Amino acid sequence: MNRVPIGTKSGLVYKMTIENKQFDTVIGLEVHLQLKTQSKIFCGCANNFGAEANSQVCPVCLGLPGSLPVLNKKVLEYAVKIGLALNCKINSYIKFDRKNYYYPDLPKAYQISQYDFPVCYQGFVLVPQESSTVKKVGITRAHIEEDAGKLIHDNENNCSLVDYNRTGTPLLEIVTEPDLRSAQEAYDYLQILKLTLQYLDVSDCDMEKGSLRCDANISIRPVGETKLGVKTELKNMNSFRAVKAALTFEENRQTQVVKAGGKITQETRLWDEAKQMSITMRSKEEAHDYRYFPDPDLTPFQVDSSVIEQIRKSLPELPVDKWERIKKEYGLNDYDAWILVSSPEIAAFFEECAKLHTNYKNICNWISGSLMQEINSRKLSLGDLRITPRRLVELILKAEDGTLSNLVAKDVFRYALETDKSIDEIIQEKGLAQVSDSVTLEKIVDEIITQNENAVRQIKNGDEKPLGFLVGQAMKKTQGKANPKKIGEILKRRIIDA
Ligand SMILES: [Zn+2]
Known part of the structure; x- marks a missing residue:
């Protein structure tokens, strides 16, 4: 298995730390x-x-x-759904606790959370690796809690506001368990986790809007040591790339401290994106600092196992499973299959196309090429474009049977995104059909031959290199509509065989 393209390759800094490795990193x-x-x-x-x-x-x-809290049933359903997708055991005993601390964005001065009975526990996520292996990352727990408000610091008026x-x-x-061994592994895990959550359709997973936030614990230890080193906690990263950069920075910082004979202090550090470094925020709190106790306003209750089973049955096919199946069913390679699976909508779109046409590799090329380019460059989702699987397949067939050259097919594709007209209508309206009739092509070749005497002489003298140039001239003259294969044949016959 080749490396799955779930992210950019690790940067130079990261590679350097790997090379002279005296310490293992635990994340x-x-x-x-x-x-x-x-x-x-x-x-x-x-x-x-x-x-x-x-x-x-x-x-x-x-x-x-x-005022009294009442649990939103949907929250529990989503939590169980996520837990099952992450291969967790589900606690049917649902209990909430109060986590006590004071902060202006927390009006109750406690947060309702789950302390000793998290709804999900002991799961794992499989993360495909570069080295043909799959990394198993343990999930310690997943628990439900409420969010706090938001502080907005108004420097101009020297005050803070709260929303x-x-x-x-x-x-x-x-x-997670402390199972990750590098910043890259952490990055890859986050990609798989996010994709899984997108398949479940339970969150926007948008780090910029804060709907997915990630804190990281990191420590180092001498290679061969089994005891965990003193960890620091990293906060304030607002993209997966920032998580990777922060972990790489911290890995290097800790290594330097230890190599210089210093000791790591347990602390929380804030990532400064502009400076690309982390700075000390505060020493880390322990659980007992929060004085957890059961929330008396929310009576614990038992969830019926049939409810959990029902949720299990409602789970969609998850990304890694879909990836394996698409590879097998359509004979695509790791990379191609992963591109399709990287969005649930794209995967569904591909499978609809595959019902209509069996050149799966070509369908995949169109989707991962032209279609995804348009989506990415226009910052749109598939649903915003007016292309349907049926119309894309119609277009692919026109390119395959030679009605359209590949170049022109790409133009037709762009028109097809803007209109609901059929592919045939677009081709007719824009006069884009590939010119294959020999009378017209012979005429074009006539012109090309008279206009390019030098190239023609060169070919006559046995050097066929300028042939490609002449075909190019013919394509230019016809705005890409001439059939390049036929043009090449006519040129050869007229110049070489003459
Ligand atoms: Zn409310």
């Missing part, structure tokens, strides 16, 4: 995922991003006296 990740339910976790307020500040609040999420819209929106915190 664990914590992902906070915003679940895209319609309402918040314990009240009926809307759970949406970007509304006017403090417009989506009520006594429950503001923590006013006398409580996000207070009480549902989160799932997904914690």
Whole structure:
């Protein structure tokens, strides 16, 4: 198996640390995922991003006296769904605890979370690796909790403002075992995790909007040592690339400290994206600092196993499974299959095309080439474009049977994105059909021969190199519509065989 193209290759800095390796790196990740339910976790307020500040609040999420939380059923359903997809065991005993701390964005002065009974535990994620192997990354736990509000620092007026819209929106915190051994592995794990969550359709997974946030724990230890070293926690990374850069930086920093005879202190460090370095934020809290205790407002309850089974049955085919199946079913290589699987919509689109035409490799080339280029450059989703599997296949057939040259087919494709007209209509309207009739082609060749005496003489003298140039001239003259194969044949017959 070749390396799966789930991200850019590691940078130079990372490779350098690998080469003179005296230390192993140990990384664990914590992902906070915003679940895209319609309402918040314990009240009926809307759970949406970007509304006017403090417009989506009520006594429950503001923590006013006398208000009582009621669990949103959808949150539990999504959490179980994610847990099952991550191969977790599911706790049918659902219990919530209060995590106590004071901060201005937390109006109750405690956060409702799950302490000793996380809803999901002991799972794993399979991450395909460069070296034909699959890395198994353990999932320690995934627990439900509520989010806090948002502080906005207004430097101009020298004050801080707080927006409580996000207070009480549902989160799932997904914690890995310290199984990751490099910044690249961490990056690859995040890619697979995000893709899995996108397949489940439970979150926007948008790091820039904060709907997926990642903190990382990292430590080093001498090669061969089994005990874990002192770890630092990294925060404030707002892209997967930033996570990788922060981990690489911290790996190097810790190595330098230890090599110089120093000791690593357990602390939380903030990633500074502009400076590409991390800085100390505070020493790390322990769990007992939070004085966890069961939330008396939320009685523990038991989920029926049939409910869990029902959710299990509703799971879609997950990315790695789909990848394996698409490779087998359509005879595509690792890379091609992964491109298709990298978005659930693209994979579905491909499979619809594959029902209509059996040149799977060519369909895949069109999708991973022209189609994805348009999607990426226009920053659109597949649903925004007016191309359907049927129309793409019609176009592919026209290119395969020679009605359109490949070049012109790409133009037709771009027109097809803007209109609902059939491929035939577009070709007719734009006069784009490939010119293959010999009378017309002979006429074009006539002109080319008279206009390029030097090249013709060269060919007559036995040097066939300028043939390609002449074909190119013919294509230019016809705006790409001439059939290049036929032009080549006529040129040869007229110049060489004459
Ligand atoms: Zn509310």
